[in-house]
Amino acid sequence: MITIVSGKGAPGATTTLAALAAAWPAPVLLADCDPAGGDLAPGWLGHWLVDGTVRTDLGVLSHATATRHAMAGDPATLIDHVQTVPPARHVGLLAGLTSPEQHAAVGTAGWTRLTASLAAFRTATGHPADTLVDVGRYGTATPWPLLLAADVVLLAVRPTQRHVLSARPVLATLAERIAPERLGLAVCATTPAGTREVRAALGRDTVVEIPADARTAAVLSDGVDGGALPRRSPLLRAGRRAARRLHGTYHNYTPAELRAPAPPMSAGALTGGTR
Ligand SMILES: Nc1ncnc2c1ncn2[C@@H]1O[C@H](COP(=O)(O)OP(=O)(O)OP(=O)(O)O)[C@@H](O)[C@H]1O
Ligand SMILES: [Mg+2]
Structure with missing residues (x-):
């Protein structure tokens, strides 16, 4: 589970997660858990939202509602709330909230149940499913269970003074509860020099x-462009490199061993289901 959080100024957290998911070399769950409201369905997938292929009544809120009487997250029910991402069929989307008010209906208990469901989720072959989680801009509504359960938490930041300054207090707060080896940076819209500066500034x-x-x-x-992924793109090339490296890190191989890119797979491959 890789969770991305950001400071002020919309550095590009959601875009980065979408790029990682699109380039992920295996089935992956993309969980839109921004308490201020999800951007993936109305944004990247807006075209499919408008034509009814992607629904916003399935996702974080429907999972919270369906499991409200459960004591702990039941992974078997999670797949009922996951939808295939049309332009990247190896990605399963857990669609986000459609308004900030819905956050109250999910509540800490709902985020905790979702975290347990995500952590217990398995692929068709019984391996823990890779999950990419967007928790949006850090604030009082931040779903901490999704930060605490993550294998790695990344703070999204751009290489500008404003973004670095807003990232600093968030990083300090995160560092109080997250071990240093589980806390890193996702530097967005950057250049090599920009990345070096951010790294030096934030340590x-x-x-x-x-x-x-x-x-x-x-x-x-x-x-x-209707949400269609371009064939050639510096952003997606970098996303592919990062996705392969991260996948290799958590599945114990080096990316060179990855023989072929992910075949187009339905998100059903996450559970062996057909959805
Ligand atoms: N690598 C990038 N290069 C250029 N522009 C980018 C890049 N990443 C994101 N952007 C642009 O920055 C803007 C904000 O992106 P995005 O919505 O992903 O940010 P966010 O951090 O998720 O914001 P929010 O806090 O609103 O959730 C968008 O217009 C997006 O197209
Ligand atoms: Mg976002």
């Missing part, structure tokens, strides 16, 4: 580095 490892590429970012954040 943390850069785990993900995504170049500035406004055209592809607009696809992933706003569904420009």
